[in-house]
Amino acid sequence: xxxxxxxxxxxxxxxLAFVVTTAVALYADVPQMLGALxxxxxxxxxxILALTLFNxxxxxxxxxxxxxxxxxxxxxxxxxxxxxxxxxxxxTPGKVGxxxxxxxxxxxxxxxxxxTSPIIVAERLSDGLAMLILAATGLALYRFNxxxxxxxxxxxxxxxxxxxxxxxxxxxxxxxERLPFMARIARPVRAFYESSYTLLQWRPxxxxxxxxxxxxxxxxxxxxxxFTGLGIAPSPDLLLKSTFILxxxxxxxxxxxxxxxxxxxxxxxxxLTRLLVTTSATLGGAATLLIRLCTLWFGLxxxxxxxxxxxxxxxxxISMKQEDSEEExxxxxxxxxxxxxxxPTLPLSERQRGLxxxxxxxxxxxxxx
Numbered sequence: 001x002x003x004x005x006x007x008x009x010x011x012x013x014x015x016l017a018f019v020v021t022t023a024v025a026l027y028a029d030v031p032q033m034l035g036a037l038x039x040x041x042x043x044x045x046x047x048i049l050a051l052t053l054f055n056x057x058x059x060x061x062x063x064x065x066x067x068x069x070x071x072x073x074x075x076x077x078x079x080x081x082x083x084x085x086x087x088x089x090x091x092t093p094g095k096v097g098x099x100x101x102x103x104x105x106x107x108x109x110x111x112x113x114x115x116t117s118p119i120i121v122a123e124r125l126s127d128g129l130a131m132l133i134l135a136a137t138g139l140a141l142y143r144f145n146x147x148x149x150x151x152x153x154x155x156x157x158x159x160x161x162x163x164x165x166x167x168x169x170x171x172x173x174x175x176x177e178r179l180p181f182m183a184r185i186a187r188p189v190r191a192f193y194e195s196s197y198t199l200l201q202w203r204p205x206x207x208x209x210x211x212x213x214x215x216x217x218x219x220x221x222x223x224x225x226x227f228t229g230l231g232i233a234p235s236p237d238l239l240l241k242s243t244f245i246l247x248x249x250x251x252x253x254x255x256x257x258x259x260x261x262x263x264x265x266x267x268x269x270x271x272l273t274r275l276l277v278t279t280s281a282t283l284g285g286a287a288t289l290l291i292r293l294c295t296l297w298f299g300l301x302x303x304x305x306x307x308x309x310x311x312x313x314x315x316x317x318i319s320m321k322q323e324d325s326e327e328e329x330x331x332x333x334x335x336x337x338x339x340x341x342x343x344p345t346l347p348l349s350e351r352q353r354g355l356x357x358x359x360x361x362x363x364x365x366x367x368x369x
Contacts, residue, residue, distance in 0.1 A: 013091035013259035020263045021289065024270060028285025036286040041229040048229075048294045051222040056084070056299065058215030062126070062208050066119045069198055074109050081310040082108070086120075087303030090296060091260040104310065114188035118195040126205060128156055128254065130212025131247045134220060138244030142276065149248070152255055163200050169193060219295055220246045226290045230283050238277070245272040246291070260296050 025033060063083045067074065074082075082104045089097025098120050102113040132153050139146055163169060173193060177186040199205075224242040228234045249268035253261020266288055273284040 010092060010097075013093070013262065016259065016262045017091065020266050024266055024285050024288055027270070028282045032282040033286050033289075036230060036282050037290075039231065040286070040290070044225045044229040045294070048222045048225050048290075049298060051218040051225070052295050052298055054218035055215045056087070056302070058211055058218070059083075059123070059127075062123065062211045062215075063119065065204070065207065065211075066122055066199055067116075069204055070111075070116065070119070070195055072105065072109060072111050072116060074105070078108055078310070078313075081306050081313070084303055084306030085310055087299040088307050090300050090303065091262070093257065093259045100307075107314070112188070112191060114191040115195050118192055118199055121196060122199040122205075122208065124254075125156055125160065125200070126208035127212045127216065128152065128251065129209045130216055131251045132156075133209070133213055134216060134243050134247040135251065138240055138248075141240075142244060148252065148255070152251060160200050160205065163193070163196050164202075166197060169197070216247065216250075217243070219291075222294060223287070223291050226287050226294070227277060229290075230286055232278060232283070241276045245269055245276065248272065266292060 060080060060083050064076070064079060067079065082101050085104060086098045086101040089100050092098075099113070099117055101120065102116040105111055105116050106113055132149060135149055139149065170193075173186075173190055176182045176189070182189070199208075220243040221239070223246045224234075224239050227238060227242060232238065246269070249265045249272060250261065252268045253265025256264040258264055269291070270281075270284045270288045273287055274281065277287075278284060
Protein backbone atom coordinates (compact mmCIF):
# COMPACT_ATOMS: atom_id res chain seq x y z
CA UNK A 1 0.00 0.00 0.00
CA UNK A 2 1.15 3.55 -0.77
CA UNK A 3 1.32 5.00 2.73
CA UNK A 4 1.73 8.61 1.59
CA UNK A 5 -1.38 8.45 -0.62
CA UNK A 6 -3.34 6.75 2.14
CA UNK A 7 -2.28 9.41 4.65
CA UNK A 8 -3.32 12.14 2.21
CA UNK A 9 -6.68 10.45 1.73
CA UNK A 10 -7.28 10.26 5.47
CA UNK A 11 -6.40 13.95 5.95
CA UNK A 12 -8.77 14.86 3.11
CA UNK A 13 -11.49 12.71 4.71
CA UNK A 14 -11.09 14.41 8.08
CA UNK A 15 -11.32 17.85 6.48
CA LEU A 16 -14.41 16.75 4.56
CA ALA A 17 -15.94 15.34 7.74
CA PHE A 18 -15.44 18.68 9.50
CA VAL A 19 -17.01 20.54 6.59
CA VAL A 20 -20.01 18.17 6.45
CA THR A 21 -20.58 18.31 10.21
CA THR A 22 -20.41 22.09 10.18
CA ALA A 23 -22.82 22.28 7.25
CA VAL A 24 -25.36 19.98 8.93
CA ALA A 25 -25.10 21.95 12.18
CA LEU A 26 -25.62 25.29 10.41
CA TYR A 27 -28.54 23.90 8.41
CA ALA A 28 -30.16 22.65 11.61
CA ASP A 29 -29.60 25.99 13.39
CA VAL A 30 -26.79 25.43 15.87
CA PRO A 31 -28.45 26.89 19.03
CA GLN A 32 -31.69 24.99 18.46
CA MET A 33 -29.83 21.78 17.60
CA LEU A 34 -27.79 22.05 20.79
CA GLY A 35 -31.05 22.43 22.70
CA ALA A 36 -32.44 19.30 21.01
CA LEU A 37 -29.28 17.37 21.92
CA UNK A 38 -29.55 18.60 25.52
CA UNK A 39 -33.10 17.18 25.68
CA UNK A 40 -32.02 13.88 24.11
CA UNK A 41 -32.62 10.83 26.31
CA UNK A 42 -28.95 9.95 26.81
CA UNK A 43 -29.86 6.75 28.65
CA UNK A 44 -30.50 5.37 25.14
CA UNK A 45 -26.85 5.89 24.17
CA UNK A 46 -25.52 2.56 25.59
CA UNK A 47 -28.32 0.71 23.77
CA ILE A 48 -27.57 2.50 20.49
CA LEU A 49 -23.86 1.66 20.76
CA ALA A 50 -24.71 -1.94 21.70
CA LEU A 51 -26.80 -2.25 18.52
CA THR A 52 -23.84 -0.95 16.50
CA LEU A 53 -21.60 -3.53 18.21
CA PHE A 54 -24.18 -6.19 17.32
CA ASN A 55 -23.68 -5.24 13.68
CA UNK A 56 -19.89 -5.62 13.98
CA UNK A 57 -20.15 -8.98 15.78
CA UNK A 58 -22.41 -10.44 13.09
CA UNK A 59 -20.12 -9.14 10.36
CA UNK A 60 -17.16 -10.70 12.17
CA UNK A 61 -18.88 -14.10 11.95
CA UNK A 62 -19.20 -13.53 8.20
CA UNK A 63 -15.51 -12.59 8.05
CA UNK A 64 -14.63 -15.83 9.84
CA UNK A 65 -16.81 -17.82 7.43
CA UNK A 66 -15.06 -16.28 4.43
CA UNK A 67 -11.64 -17.05 5.93
CA UNK A 68 -12.69 -20.67 6.42
CA UNK A 69 -13.91 -20.87 2.81
CA UNK A 70 -10.46 -19.78 1.62
CA UNK A 71 -8.61 -22.10 4.00
CA UNK A 72 -7.01 -19.30 6.01
CA UNK A 73 -6.23 -20.46 9.56
CA UNK A 74 -5.68 -17.87 12.26
CA UNK A 75 -6.48 -17.66 16.01
CA UNK A 76 -9.85 -15.99 16.47
CA UNK A 77 -8.46 -13.28 18.77
CA UNK A 78 -6.02 -12.10 16.11
CA UNK A 79 -8.72 -12.47 13.48
CA UNK A 80 -11.03 -10.24 15.54
CA UNK A 81 -8.33 -7.59 15.93
CA UNK A 82 -7.64 -7.64 12.18
CA UNK A 83 -11.35 -7.38 11.36
CA UNK A 84 -11.87 -4.47 13.74
CA UNK A 85 -8.69 -2.79 12.47
CA UNK A 86 -10.39 -2.50 9.09
CA UNK A 87 -12.93 -0.14 10.67
CA UNK A 88 -10.14 2.38 11.18
CA UNK A 89 -10.04 2.74 7.39
CA UNK A 90 -13.77 3.53 7.08
CA UNK A 91 -13.11 7.11 5.97
CA THR A 92 -10.65 6.24 3.20
CA PRO A 93 -11.97 6.94 -0.33
CA GLY A 94 -14.08 3.98 -1.50
CA LYS A 95 -13.00 2.16 1.68
CA VAL A 96 -9.88 0.97 -0.19
CA GLY A 97 -8.08 1.26 3.13
CA UNK A 98 -9.87 -1.89 4.24
CA UNK A 99 -7.23 -3.76 2.24
CA UNK A 100 -5.31 -3.22 5.46
CA UNK A 101 -7.02 -6.40 6.66
CA UNK A 102 -5.41 -8.42 3.87
CA UNK A 103 -2.05 -6.79 4.64
CA UNK A 104 -2.34 -7.72 8.33
CA UNK A 105 -3.39 -11.25 7.40
CA UNK A 106 -0.29 -11.59 5.23
CA UNK A 107 1.94 -10.42 8.08
CA UNK A 108 0.31 -12.99 10.38
CA UNK A 109 -0.39 -16.06 8.24
CA UNK A 110 1.69 -15.44 5.13
CA UNK A 111 -1.34 -15.65 2.81
CA UNK A 112 -0.88 -13.42 -0.26
CA UNK A 113 -2.97 -10.27 -0.47
CA UNK A 114 -4.34 -11.43 -3.84
CA UNK A 115 -5.70 -14.52 -2.06
CA THR A 116 -7.54 -12.75 0.78
CA SER A 117 -8.48 -9.34 -0.71
CA PRO A 118 -11.58 -10.83 -2.43
CA ILE A 119 -13.02 -11.14 1.09
CA ILE A 120 -13.33 -7.35 1.19
CA VAL A 121 -15.13 -7.42 -2.19
CA ALA A 122 -17.46 -10.21 -1.00
CA GLU A 123 -18.18 -8.24 2.19
CA ARG A 124 -19.11 -5.12 0.22
CA LEU A 125 -21.30 -7.04 -2.25
CA SER A 126 -23.13 -9.04 0.41
CA ASP A 127 -23.63 -5.94 2.58
CA GLY A 128 -24.95 -4.02 -0.42
CA LEU A 129 -27.45 -6.76 -1.29
CA ALA A 130 -28.51 -6.94 2.37
CA MET A 131 -29.08 -3.18 2.39
CA LEU A 132 -31.17 -3.46 -0.79
CA ILE A 133 -33.35 -6.08 0.89
CA LEU A 134 -33.79 -3.83 3.94
CA ALA A 135 -34.55 -0.85 1.70
CA ALA A 136 -37.14 -2.87 -0.20
CA THR A 137 -39.27 -3.00 2.95
CA GLY A 138 -40.08 0.68 2.51
CA LEU A 139 -39.46 1.10 -1.21
CA ALA A 140 -42.96 -0.08 -2.14
CA LEU A 141 -44.46 2.44 0.30
CA TYR A 142 -42.31 5.51 -0.28
CA ARG A 143 -41.08 5.02 -3.89
CA PHE A 144 -37.97 7.10 -3.23
CA ASN A 145 -34.87 6.69 -5.41
CA UNK A 146 -36.07 3.32 -6.71
CA UNK A 147 -34.16 3.91 -9.98
CA UNK A 148 -30.84 4.35 -8.13
CA UNK A 149 -31.47 1.23 -6.05
CA UNK A 150 -32.41 -0.75 -9.16
CA UNK A 151 -29.16 0.28 -10.88
CA UNK A 152 -27.13 -0.77 -7.81
CA UNK A 153 -28.94 -4.12 -7.76
CA UNK A 154 -28.30 -4.76 -11.45
CA UNK A 155 -24.62 -3.83 -11.18
CA UNK A 156 -24.16 -6.12 -8.16
CA UNK A 157 -25.95 -9.06 -9.77
CA UNK A 158 -24.05 -8.59 -13.06
CA UNK A 159 -20.71 -8.68 -11.19
CA UNK A 160 -21.71 -11.85 -9.34
CA UNK A 161 -22.95 -13.60 -12.50
CA UNK A 162 -19.74 -12.71 -14.34
CA UNK A 163 -17.60 -14.17 -11.56
CA UNK A 164 -19.73 -17.31 -11.36
CA UNK A 165 -19.47 -17.86 -15.13
CA UNK A 166 -16.09 -19.56 -14.92
CA UNK A 167 -15.69 -20.20 -18.66
CA UNK A 168 -16.27 -16.56 -19.59
CA UNK A 169 -14.16 -15.21 -16.72
CA UNK A 170 -11.18 -17.45 -17.53
CA UNK A 171 -11.44 -16.50 -21.20
CA UNK A 172 -11.32 -12.80 -20.26
CA UNK A 173 -8.33 -13.43 -17.99
CA UNK A 174 -6.50 -15.39 -20.71
CA UNK A 175 -7.09 -12.60 -23.21
CA UNK A 176 -5.87 -10.00 -20.74
CA GLU A 177 -2.70 -11.95 -19.97
CA ARG A 178 -1.57 -11.47 -23.57
CA LEU A 179 -1.32 -7.74 -23.00
CA PRO A 180 2.19 -6.59 -21.99
CA PHE A 181 1.13 -4.60 -18.93
CA MET A 182 -1.12 -7.46 -17.72
CA ALA A 183 1.53 -10.17 -18.00
CA ARG A 184 3.32 -8.92 -14.87
CA ILE A 185 0.20 -9.13 -12.69
CA ALA A 186 -1.38 -12.17 -14.33
CA ARG A 187 -0.75 -14.50 -11.41
CA PRO A 188 -2.15 -12.20 -8.65
CA VAL A 189 -5.19 -11.39 -10.81
CA ARG A 190 -5.89 -15.08 -11.38
CA ALA A 191 -5.49 -15.79 -7.65
CA PHE A 192 -7.90 -12.91 -6.95
CA TYR A 193 -10.44 -14.44 -9.31
CA GLU A 194 -10.14 -17.94 -7.84
CA SER A 195 -10.82 -16.62 -4.33
CA SER A 196 -13.71 -14.50 -5.62
CA TYR A 197 -15.21 -17.51 -7.36
CA THR A 198 -15.00 -19.51 -4.13
CA LEU A 199 -16.66 -16.79 -2.04
CA LEU A 200 -19.38 -15.70 -4.46
CA GLN A 201 -20.99 -19.02 -5.27
CA TRP A 202 -24.68 -18.97 -4.53
CA ARG A 203 -24.65 -20.94 -1.28
CA PRO A 204 -21.97 -18.91 0.58
CA UNK A 205 -23.32 -15.70 -0.96
CA UNK A 206 -26.86 -16.32 0.28
CA UNK A 207 -25.53 -17.10 3.75
CA UNK A 208 -23.44 -13.92 3.73
CA UNK A 209 -26.40 -11.81 2.59
CA UNK A 210 -28.59 -13.35 5.32
CA UNK A 211 -25.98 -12.45 7.94
CA UNK A 212 -25.83 -8.96 6.42
CA UNK A 213 -29.59 -8.47 6.75
CA UNK A 214 -29.43 -9.45 10.43
CA UNK A 215 -26.32 -7.37 11.20
CA UNK A 216 -27.42 -4.15 9.49
CA UNK A 217 -30.83 -4.43 11.10
CA UNK A 218 -29.00 -3.56 14.31
CA UNK A 219 -28.03 -0.11 13.02
CA UNK A 220 -31.53 0.43 11.61
CA UNK A 221 -32.95 -0.17 15.09
CA UNK A 222 -30.25 2.14 16.48
CA UNK A 223 -31.59 4.95 14.27
CA UNK A 224 -35.09 4.17 15.58
CA UNK A 225 -33.90 4.78 19.15
CA UNK A 226 -32.15 7.98 18.05
CA PHE A 227 -35.49 9.25 16.76
CA THR A 228 -37.38 8.23 19.90
CA GLY A 229 -34.63 9.71 22.08
CA LEU A 230 -35.20 13.04 20.35
CA GLY A 231 -38.85 12.95 21.33
CA ILE A 232 -40.47 11.41 18.23
CA ALA A 233 -43.32 9.08 19.15
CA PRO A 234 -42.35 5.39 18.85
CA SER A 235 -44.39 3.23 16.49
CA PRO A 236 -43.98 0.29 14.05
CA ASP A 237 -44.22 2.81 11.22
CA LEU A 238 -41.26 4.74 12.68
CA LEU A 239 -39.22 1.51 12.79
CA LEU A 240 -40.03 0.84 9.14
CA LYS A 241 -39.04 4.39 8.19
CA SER A 242 -35.81 4.14 10.21
CA THR A 243 -34.88 0.94 8.36
CA PHE A 244 -35.59 2.55 5.00
CA ILE A 245 -33.71 5.78 5.79
CA LEU A 246 -30.56 4.13 7.10
CA UNK A 247 -30.32 1.48 4.36
CA UNK A 248 -31.00 3.89 1.46
CA UNK A 249 -28.65 6.61 2.73
CA UNK A 250 -25.91 4.02 3.36
CA UNK A 251 -26.30 2.59 -0.15
CA UNK A 252 -26.17 6.01 -1.79
CA UNK A 253 -23.15 6.95 0.33
CA UNK A 254 -21.33 3.74 -0.64
CA UNK A 255 -22.15 4.20 -4.32
CA UNK A 256 -20.68 7.72 -4.23
CA UNK A 257 -17.20 6.36 -3.51
CA UNK A 258 -16.57 9.21 -1.08
CA UNK A 259 -14.80 8.35 2.19
CA UNK A 260 -17.42 7.01 4.57
CA UNK A 261 -20.08 8.39 2.23
CA UNK A 262 -19.40 11.76 3.85
CA UNK A 263 -21.75 14.44 2.63
CA UNK A 264 -23.82 12.12 0.44
CA UNK A 265 -24.96 9.73 3.18
CA UNK A 266 -25.45 12.60 5.63
CA UNK A 267 -27.44 14.66 3.15
CA UNK A 268 -29.60 11.69 2.12
CA UNK A 269 -30.32 10.83 5.75
CA UNK A 270 -31.20 14.42 6.62
CA UNK A 271 -33.44 14.80 3.56
CA LEU A 272 -35.25 11.49 4.09
CA THR A 273 -35.76 12.27 7.77
CA ARG A 274 -37.40 15.58 6.93
CA LEU A 275 -39.48 13.92 4.22
CA LEU A 276 -40.69 10.88 6.16
CA VAL A 277 -40.27 11.49 9.90
CA THR A 278 -40.31 15.18 10.82
CA THR A 279 -40.30 18.48 8.97
CA SER A 280 -38.03 19.97 11.63
CA ALA A 281 -34.55 20.70 10.26
CA THR A 282 -33.32 20.84 13.86
CA LEU A 283 -34.43 17.30 14.71
CA GLY A 284 -33.29 16.00 11.33
CA GLY A 285 -29.81 17.49 11.78
CA ALA A 286 -29.52 16.26 15.36
CA ALA A 287 -30.59 12.73 14.36
CA THR A 288 -28.10 12.69 11.48
CA LEU A 289 -25.17 13.78 13.62
CA LEU A 290 -26.07 11.38 16.44
CA ILE A 291 -26.42 8.27 14.28
CA ARG A 292 -23.21 9.06 12.39
CA LEU A 293 -21.42 9.55 15.71
CA CYS A 294 -22.71 6.20 17.01
CA THR A 295 -21.94 4.24 13.81
CA LEU A 296 -19.23 5.69 11.56
CA TRP A 297 -17.16 7.52 14.18
CA PHE A 298 -17.69 4.95 16.93
CA GLY A 299 -16.54 2.22 14.55
CA LEU A 300 -13.54 4.27 13.47
CA UNK A 301 -12.46 4.78 17.08
CA UNK A 302 -12.92 1.09 17.80
CA UNK A 303 -10.83 0.27 14.74
CA UNK A 304 -7.96 2.52 15.81
CA UNK A 305 -7.88 0.86 19.25
CA UNK A 306 -7.90 -2.61 17.65
CA UNK A 307 -5.11 -1.66 15.24
CA UNK A 308 -2.91 -0.31 18.03
CA UNK A 309 -3.60 -3.43 20.12
CA UNK A 310 -2.74 -5.69 17.17
CA UNK A 311 0.54 -3.89 16.52
CA UNK A 312 1.44 -4.04 20.22
CA UNK A 313 0.76 -7.78 20.40
CA UNK A 314 2.69 -8.37 17.19
CA UNK A 315 5.73 -6.50 18.54
CA UNK A 316 5.45 -8.37 21.84
CA UNK A 317 5.29 -11.68 20.01
CA ILE A 318 8.32 -10.82 17.90
CA SER A 319 10.37 -9.71 20.91
CA MET A 320 9.45 -12.87 22.83
CA LYS A 321 10.50 -15.01 19.88
CA GLN A 322 13.80 -13.11 19.69
CA GLU A 323 14.41 -13.62 23.41
CA ASP A 324 13.60 -17.33 23.11
CA SER A 325 15.95 -17.60 20.14
CA GLU A 326 18.75 -15.80 22.00
CA GLU A 327 18.22 -17.97 25.06
CA GLU A 328 18.28 -21.11 22.92
CA UNK A 329 21.45 -19.97 21.17
CA UNK A 330 23.15 -19.16 24.50
CA UNK A 331 22.11 -22.55 25.90
CA UNK A 332 23.50 -24.33 22.86
CA UNK A 333 26.71 -22.30 23.16
CA UNK A 334 27.06 -23.25 26.83
CA UNK A 335 26.49 -26.93 26.06
CA UNK A 336 29.07 -26.75 23.28
CA UNK A 337 31.59 -25.09 25.57
CA UNK A 338 31.01 -27.65 28.33
CA UNK A 339 31.33 -30.53 25.86
CA UNK A 340 34.49 -29.10 24.37
CA UNK A 341 36.04 -28.79 27.86
CA UNK A 342 35.27 -32.39 28.83
CA UNK A 343 35.98 -34.12 25.53
CA PRO A 344 39.81 -33.92 25.79
CA THR A 345 39.88 -35.59 29.24
CA LEU A 346 37.59 -38.49 28.37
CA PRO A 347 39.89 -40.25 25.90
CA LEU A 348 42.83 -39.93 28.31
CA SER A 349 40.96 -41.47 31.24
CA GLU A 350 39.56 -44.20 29.02
CA ARG A 351 43.07 -45.02 27.73
CA GLN A 352 44.38 -45.18 31.28
CA ARG A 353 41.55 -47.49 32.34
CA GLY A 354 42.07 -49.57 29.22
CA LEU A 355 45.85 -49.88 29.69
CA UNK A 356 45.84 -50.79 33.37
CA UNK A 357 44.13 -54.19 32.95
CA UNK A 358 46.42 -54.97 30.04
CA UNK A 359 49.61 -54.18 32.01
CA UNK A 360 48.77 -56.41 34.94
CA UNK A 361 48.65 -59.65 32.97
CA UNK A 362 51.83 -58.63 31.21
CA UNK A 363 53.60 -58.31 34.51
CA UNK A 364 52.18 -61.61 35.75
CA UNK A 365 52.99 -63.38 32.54
CA UNK A 366 49.26 -64.07 31.69
CA UNK A 367 48.01 -63.84 28.13
CA UNK A 368 45.31 -61.48 27.42
CA UNK A 369 42.35 -63.03 25.64
